[in-house]
Amino acid sequence: MSADAALIAVHDITKIYAMEGAPVHALRGVTIDIHRGEFVAVVGPSGSGKSTFMHILGCLDRPTGGRYLLDGRDVSHLPDDDLSAIRNRQIGFVFQGFNLLARTSAVENVELPLLYAHDSRISPGERRRRAMTALAAVGLENRAEHHPNQLSGGQQQRVAIARALLNDPAILLADEPTGNLDSRTSVEVMDIFQRLKKERGITIVLITHEPQVAEYGSRIVRFKDGRVVSDHPNSSRRTAAEELAAVALGAAEDQA
Amino acid sequence: MPTRSSLAIAFRALRRNRLQTSLTIIGMTIGVAAVLAMIAIGTGAEAAIEDQIRAAGMNLIVVTAGNYKVKATDDFGGGAVEPSAALRRHDDVAQSSGACEKISVVCATRVMSFFSPTLLAHPEDDPMEKHDHPTARQRLGDSEAGLGSAATLTAEDAEAIRGIRGVQYVAEGLHQNVHVKAGDKRWFTRLNGTDLHLPLIRRAWTIPSGRFFNAGEQSRAEQVIVLGSVAAQRVFSDKNPVGRDVTIWNQPFRVVGVVTTTSWMVAPAPGDDQFDAVYMPFSTVHRLLNLAKLNDITITAASTGEVSPIMSEVTRLLRVRHGIGDEKPDDFTVTTQARQALARGGLRPDVARAVVGNVSGLEKVTLEQLGKTLDRATRTMTALLAGIAAVSLLVGGIGIMNIMLLSVTERTREIGVRRAVGARARDVRSQFVLEAVVLSVTGGVIGVIVGLAAAQGLSRYLHWSTTISPVAVILSVGVAAAVGIFFGWYPAKQAARLDPIQSLRYE
Ligand SMILES: Nc1ncnc2c1ncn2[C@@H]1O[C@H](COP(=O)(O)OP(=O)(O)O)[C@@H](O)[C@H]1O
Ligand SMILES: [Mg+2]
Numbered sequence: 001m002s003a004d005a006a007l008i009a010v011h012d013i014t015k016i017y018a019m020e021g022a023p024v025h026a027l028r029g030v031t032i033d034i035h036r037g038e039f040v041a042v043v044g045p046s047g048s049g050k051s052t053f054m055h056i057l058g059c060l061d062r063p064t065g066g067r068y069l070l071d072g073r074d075v076s077h078l079p080d081d082d083l084s085a086i087r088n089r090q091i092g093f094v095f096q097g098f099n100l101l102a103r104t105s106a107v108e109n110v111e112l113p114l115l116y117a118h119d120s121r122i123s124p125g126e127r128r129r130r131a132m133t134a135l136a137a138v139g140l141e142n143r144a145e146h147h148p149n150q151l152s153g154g155q156q157q158r159v160a161i162a163r164a165l166l167n168d169p170a171i172l173l174a175d176e177p178t179g180n181l182d183s184r185t186s187v188e189v190m191d192i193f194q195r196l197k198k199e200r201g202i203t204i205v206l207i208t209h210e211p212q213v214a215e216y217g218s219r220i221v222r223f224k225d226g227r228v229v230s231d232h233p234n235s236s237r238r239t240a241a242e243e244l245a246a247v248a249l250g251a252a253e254d255q256a
Numbered sequence: 257m258p259t260r261s262s263l264a265i266a267f268r269a270l271r272r273n274r275l276q277t278s279l280t281i282i283g284m285t286i287g288v289a290a291v292l293a294m295i296a297i298g299t300g301a302e303a304a305i306e307d308q309i310r311a312a313g314m315n316l317i318v319v320t321a322g323n324y325k326v327k328a329t330d331d332f333g334g335g336a337v338e339p340s341a342a343l344r345r346h347d348d349v350a351q352s353s354g355a356c357e358k359i360s361v362v363c364a365t366r367v368m369s370f371f372s373p374t375l376l377a378h379p380e381d382d383p384m385e386k387h388d389h390p391t392a393r394q395r396l397g398d399s400e401a402g403l404g405s406a407a408t409l410t411a412e413d414a415e416a417i418r419g420i421r422g423v424q425y426v427a428e429g430l431h432q433n434v435h436v437k438a439g440d441k442r443w444f445t446r447l448n449g450t451d452l453h454l455p456l457i458r459r460a461w462t463i464p465s466g467r468f469f470n471a472g473e474q475s476r477a478e479q480v481i482v483l484g485s486v487a488a489q490r491v492f493s494d495k496n497p498v499g500r501d502v503t504i505w506n507q508p509f510r511v512v513g514v515v516t517t518t519s520w521m522v523a524p525a526p527g528d529d530q531f532d533a534v535y536m537p538f539s540t541v542h543r544l545l546n547l548a549k550l551n552d553i554t555i556t557a558a559s560t561g562e563v564s565p566i567m568s569e570v571t572r573l574l575r576v577r578h579g580i581g582d583e584k585p586d587d588f589t590v591t592t593q594a595r596q597a598l599a600r601g602g603l604r605p606d607v608a609r610a611v612v613g614n615v616s617g618l619e620k621v622t623l624e625q626l627g628k629t630l631d632r633a634t635r636t637m638t639a640l641l642a643g644i645a646a647v648s649l650l651v652g653g654i655g656i657m658n659i660m661l662l663s664v665t666e667r668t669r670e671i672g673v674r675r676a677v678g679a680r681a682r683d684v685r686s687q688f689v690l691e692a693v694v695l696s697v698t699g700g701v702i703g704v705i706v707g708l709a710a711a712q713g714l715s716r717y718l719h720w721s722t723t724i725s726p727v728a729v730i731l732s733v734g735v736a737a738a739v740g741i742f743f744g745w746y747p748a749k750q751a752a753r754l755d756p757i758q759s760l761r762y763e
Pocket of ligand 1 (some may be wrong): 017019024025026044045046047048049050051052053
């Protein structure tokens with residue numbers, strides 16, 4: 001694979017849901033290349049096909065038509081078990097609703113992907129160690145034994161991010177990760193994303209309907225009615241770390 | 257996915273809904289306990305009947321040296337041939353059968369609990385008579401009539417009989433009346449030279465201290481002896497005789513064990529043939545008395561149904577071995593206890609009634625028919641009981657299916673999450689099957705415990721005979737697991753079929 005080949009190469013993919021009556025065209029021919037280390041923000045109105053697109057990128061679903069090369073491999077028509085393996089090894093998901101297992105501690109939630117790492121035998125001790133490392137990376141090592149209902153929304157989303165990162169995926173897919181968070185915690189989550197891109201070179205696809213959240217990406221793709229209507233680098237990129245520092249400074253000044 | 261973590265996941269999932277989980281487990285527990293208890297009752301009844309058959313000596317064949325048939329009537333009636341008759345004078349027999357008729361209940365009870373070749377005809381069986389000691393004349397009467405004079409059986413005959421198909425145990429028999437001495441104590445009793453398997457032939461025997469003599473001692477004809485509890489009491493009072501020496505024929509014998517009975521129907525007493533007696537290897541008797549013949553050979557059939565064929569085979573074999581021509585009579589007598597037992601009501605009344613009710617013309621019944629009828633009756637009962645219990649197991653299984661279906665619905669989102677992080681459809685399926693199995697096996701294990709307790713209770717308080725074999729226990733847990741797999745399969749399949757995206761969106 002040549003260095004400049006796209007990690008994600010989507011060519012003219014369509015997705016049609018066969019509904020009773022009229023079929024729903026969720027995607028009407030989307031072509032896009034995403035390279036390693038990009039932070040792509042996907043924006044668009046509700047129902048424009050963003051989530052459908054992400055599910056296909058994440059191998060949770062297959063396109064009706066078109067071709068999807070993931071790291072050079074055509075995954076458009078792979079059998080179910082192969083898609084599971086790809087999700088396990090190459091992709092991490094973060095959802096709007098966190099999707100943590102209830103009545104299960106943070107660290108056990110984070111361990112989950114390792115339970116399904118079929119090709120490698122990982123001891124329970126090693127699993128726990130790696131889960132703790134991932135939790136530490138999102139600043140939650142001291143909340144490991146907390147259950148989701150004992151954590152704030154921001155903390156829950158960070159646990160979900162730790163889980164998504166556990167198998168060192170190449171791609172992080174986030175569908176409205178800040179949708180249930182207040183603006184301050186949203187910035188914290190964006191800070192984590194930006195650090196992941198910078199420090200680990202993880203490729204991030206962030207779906208959001210909030211334009212100001214999209215500003216954290218390095219590239220903004222706009223969806224409408226199942227099509228890409230614009231795709232350009234983000235000229236007015238926001239940096240979460242700076243904003244957090246400024247807020248901290250402001251708070252310090254207020255106290256003084 | 258490692259099994260250990262799958263199990264951990266299953267347990268954790270089940271712990272989340274404690275009440276539902278407990279109720280489901282209780283359902284399984286009742287099912288398995290019921291099945292186990294019913295099997296215990298069924299096989300207990302089978303074993304009890306089998307026991308009655310054996311206790312009545314129904315699988316017992318005795319070959320006696322000589323042919324002393326007093327009355328050759330073979331039909332069922334008072335005149336059945338007694339093996340002991342061969343060793344006895346005719347007037348003795350007449351006298352004792354008379355006694356037995358008067359007190360047939362006592363005789364019958366005794367026949368049920370154990371078999372002894374001389375028991376029925378023994379003059380001391382008359383409970384009206386008090387004995388503190390059998391007279392020498394009575395004892396010697398036995399040997400005068402039988403021993404030595406008609407010595408036609410040999411240890412080789414016994415060995416040959418061991419080779420017959422369907423034969424379970426064979427015991428050589430040599431009988432002498434002896435004085436047993438230890439210190440200044442002396443007791444006149446019956447000495448039996450026999451085979452080490454005798455305790456397995458005698459049903460209600462137990463060895464409270466020491467052991468029966470072993471194969472080595474038998475083959476080396478060692479001077480070891482096992483005392484019947486009455487003899488032991490007379491010679492050693494309350495001291496433990498094991499390890500001590502007794503003297504017989506001016507020879508020392510090391511006591512290796514004491515035998516008595518577990519049957520509450522028989523209290524060992526002086527004059528008793530089994531426990532006012534001593535036992536040693538027949539080879540030792542042969543060596544010390546320089547004998548080569550046997551008084552009798554006791555044979556047990558592995559199953560009651562084989563008694564008749566074994567009898568004819570024994571007859572054929574011995575005639576060949578003894579070189580008896582076609583026209584000549586046997587020089588031995590083959591008898592079974594079964595006919596006497598049936599005739600004298602040796603069976604428990606309910607069993608006898610069952611037999612009579614199931615077989616027309618009881619007097620024509622062969623042992624095979626009897627055995628088969630009893631087998632069929634008890635099998636039917638066991639199957640019926642187990643069938644009824646199986647229904648409760650089915651209900652338990654439906655309970656599992658119910659909770660698992662509920663669980664799949666409740667945990668749809670969890671299934672979506674697992675799929676998203678890489679679980680394959682089959683991982684989800686096996687997780688749910690495993691949960692169902694954990695439920696059913698937990699219920700099964702508790703059910704086994706409850707079932708064991710129930711069976712115990714039934715036998716203790718209602719005096720029902722129950723038998724629980726390890727096989728039944730393993731089978732119960734196995735069936736429980738199978739129920740889990742069977743009833744967990746459909747919900748698990750539903751779970752595995754869920755679309756990951758739909759599950760993730762599920763509210
Ligand atoms: N499973 C489905 N069945 C039928 N229609 C669907 C399904 N999923 C999504 N759609 C439809 O596809 C279109 C795109 O949906 P989605 O990708 O969720 O949009 P977005 O995430 O941008 O809001 C919508 O019209 C939606 O109703
Ligand atoms: Mg959406």
